Amino acid sequence: MKWLNILGLLGVISGSAFAEGISVKAADPARNCQNCHAQIKSRLHFSDGSSQTLQVDETQLNDSIHGGRLGCSDCHQEKWGNTHPSVESRSVRDFSIKQSETCKRCHFAHYTRQVDGIHFKLLNQGRTDAPTCVDCHGAHDVKDPKNPRVVMNRKCGACHKEVMKTYENSIHGKGLVEANQDHPLCIDCHGAHKIEKSDEMNFRVSVHLVCGKCHGDAERMKKYNLNPNVLSTYLDDFHGMSNQFYQTQGKDGAQAKKYFATCTDCHGAHDVQSLRNKDSAGQVRKKVIKTCVSCHKTGKDWLADAWLSHQKPTRETAHWVWGVKKFYSFLIPLIMAGLLLHILLHLWKLRSNRSKGKQK
Amino acid sequence: MKNLSKTSKIPKIIELEDGTTLIERxxxxxxxxxxxxxxxxxxxxxxxxxxxxxxxxxxxxxxxxxxxxxxxxxxxxxxxxxxxxxxxxxxxxxxxxxxxxxxRMTLFPTRKDLSDMVQTISYYLGHREKQPIYPKFDYRQKFEYLAIVLCSIVMAVSGLVLFFPIELMQVMSGEVILVAREMHSSQAVLALLLIIIWHLYGAQLSPEVFPGNASIVHGYMTKQELARKHGAEYERLFGPLDGQSVPRQARESSHEKKEGV
The missing domain is CATH 1.10.287 (Helix Hairpins)
Structure with a gap:
């Protein structure tokens, strides 16, 4: 009897997605859906002409991270009775977008983060090609996005093809091996859910923290024999200090208006290259000057000397800065110690004078 | 109340009706x-x-x-x-x-200031019976003024370098900016500590002046105070101090002729 019903509904589904509810009889709820959807051949047709297969690969479902944890109706939550409700979407894409809404029932924190992201904003503006949950994570084949991490990069690359090409030729992209957890993926810099528009100030003010996440980590930098002081030396510099302030005020809603140099201005973003054994000091200097004058239009080549290439000033690299620093580090304590000693002697004398006066 | 001073090198000296003499500081x-x-x-x-x-x-x-x-x-x-x-x-x-x-360059350091300092410290340590006789500004005050002026010059110059770095870079190396930044930053701390530790103690917190030396408010110092703290200036204006460091009445009357010259 059950099989007869199924055979009957196959014909209805292939007719139109807007058909009246399809009657389904359930005997074994756990196996119900698979009874039909494991081998169903027909497709769900939408009014814009697109269609969606109704077949669900059971092994794929079981291999997914939800396998054994979630049942079909956890995501396909339409009110189930004896009939399938009608699908009120105009296209497959519409259907996917709507269906993505179901993820937030469990993954609410991720959902709220992506609401602040650029992809969600685009979706709201009617850009239906902007990705939603299932586009990056998959639907029936959801995998653990952290294992292997590199898979997520391919998802970004599916749309951002040009950027991906540039990235793959960069030092970060070239060294990307699945086993290496240190190389940054798209989401490490841009975030996964709350992806900000990268040409906006609130992204710019935090670029140094994005890079600093790895390049400020001494332990990790040691592994690759890289300078661990790049973040601290940047922050000690005028631009870095300003950046820090702009970031603080950005949290209070006062967005920075002035432009300031950050990591990507000199090193590039997707095309970041290693500076090791590649360019001579002169070439690097030329690059620095180029970056300087892109903002300080009237600046001369000397501007490059105002930047110590992420090195702390030493006697050899910047003897004047080093000397002045040393000078004050001796002078200030010396003067203060002298003055305090003088004050203490004075107080001591006043006290002994007073006690002498009392004796008299 | 009558004003006794005639030339600008002699400060205003005011005699109040109650007999107090005030000297403009x-x-x-x-x-x-x-x-x-x-x-x-x-x-x-x-x-x-x-x-x-x-x-x-x-x-x-x-x-x-x-x-x-x-x-x-x-x-x-x-x-x-x-x-x-x-x-x-x-x-x-x-x-x-x-x-x-x-x-007069009353804040200009002289050799006497050095000996004043040595003598004062040896007085503090109990090796001398009396403090030296200080001029209008003692060595502590001269030190402070000069230190603050020097700090101000460093702060002003380095501050201007940081205000117009690109303009300056037309003629100078970029390292000047870094040096100026370092100087501006450290000198500021030095100046602040000088004011907090040395000036506030000398002018306000020291038990001898607490709760504050009011001469910077109204501009005057009493004759007694001048004799006690700045004996040399007293002697310049009123003639020699007696051994008690307190002016005698006779000397007070004799100085009027001197001031009138």
Whole structure:
């Protein structure tokens, strides 16, 4: 009897997605859906002409991270009775977008983060090609996005093809091996859910923290024999200090208006290259000057000397800065110690004078 | 009340009806300069220190208060310009007045200041019975004035370098900016500590002057106080001190002739 019903509904589904509810009889709820959807051949047709297969690969479902944890109706939550409700979407894409809404029932924190992201904003503006949950994570084949991490990069690359090409030729992209957890993926810099528009100030003010996440980590930098002081030396510099302030005020809603140099201005973003054994000091200097004058239009080549290439000033690299620093580090304590000693002697004398006066 | 002074090198001396004699220590111009500098200094410190200690919570709080970095920095630079202007006027005024022989260089360090210092310390240590006789400004005050003037010059010059780095870079190496930044930052701390530790102690917190030396408010010092603290200046104006460091009545009457010359 059950099989007869199924055979009957196959014909209805292939007719139109807007058909009246399809009657389904359930005997074994756990196996119900698979009874039909494991081998169903027909497709769900939408009014814009697109269609969606109704077949669900059971092994794929079981291999997914939800396998054994979630049942079909956890995501396909339409009110189930004896009939399938009608699908009120105009296209497959519409259907996917709507269906993505179901993820937030469990993954609410991720959902709220992506609401602040650029992809969600685009979706709201009617850009239906902007990705939603299932586009990056998959639907029936959801995998653990952290294992292997590199898979997520391919998802970004599916749309951002040009950027991906540039990235793959960069030092970060070239060294990307699945086993290496240190190389940054798209989401490490841009975030996964709350992806900000990268040409906006609130992204710019935090670029140094994005890079600093790895390049400020001494332990990790040691592994690759890289300078661990790049973040601290940047922050000690005028631009870095300003950046820090702009970031603080950005949290209070006062967005920075002035432009300031950050990591990507000199090193590039997707095309970041290693500076090791590649360019001579002169070439690097030329690059620095180029970056300087892109903002300080009237600046001369000397501007490059105002930047110590992420090195702390030493006697050899910047003897004047080093000397002045040393000078004050001796002078200030010396003067203060002298003055305090003088004050203490004075107080001591006043006290002994007073006690002498009392004796008299 | 009668004014006894005739020339500018002799300060105003006022005799009150109750017999107190007051000697002018700071002219109204100098008092104005002092309080003007106080306001500018405090404002510059308030807007400058958060830029040095930019990672602290109080720096963020001040930033919020000013409405952002551009406002904070703008205010700092504006007041920095006031400060520089005052510094230039003050120094020019001193130079011109000294050249015209209108004022004495009472804050200029001399060899006597060095011996005063040695003698004072040995008095503190109990090796001497009495303190030396100090001039109008003792070595502690001279040190402070000169230190602050020197700090001001360093702050003004380095501050201007940081105000116009690109313009300066047309003629100088970029390392000048880094040196100026280092100097501006450290010298500020030195100046602040000098004021907090040395000036506040000398002018307010020391038990001898607590709760404060009011001469910077009204400009005058009593004759007794002058005799006690700045004996050499007393002697210049009123003739020799007696052994008690307290002026005798006879000398007080005799000086009037002298002042009148």
């Amino acid at each position: 700071f002219s109204s111009v100098r008092r104005f300069e002092h309080w003007f500098a106080v306001i500018i200094f405090l404002f510059l410190a308030t807007t400058g220190l958060p830029q040095k200690y930019y990672t602290t919570e109080w720096a963020a709080e001040l930033l919020r208060w000013f409405g952002g970095l551009d406002q904070l920095r703008g205010a700092h630079r504006l007041f920095g310009l006031f400060f520089c202007t005052h510094l230039v006027i003050h120094l020019l005024n001193i130079v011109l007045e000294v050249m015209r022989d209108h004022i």
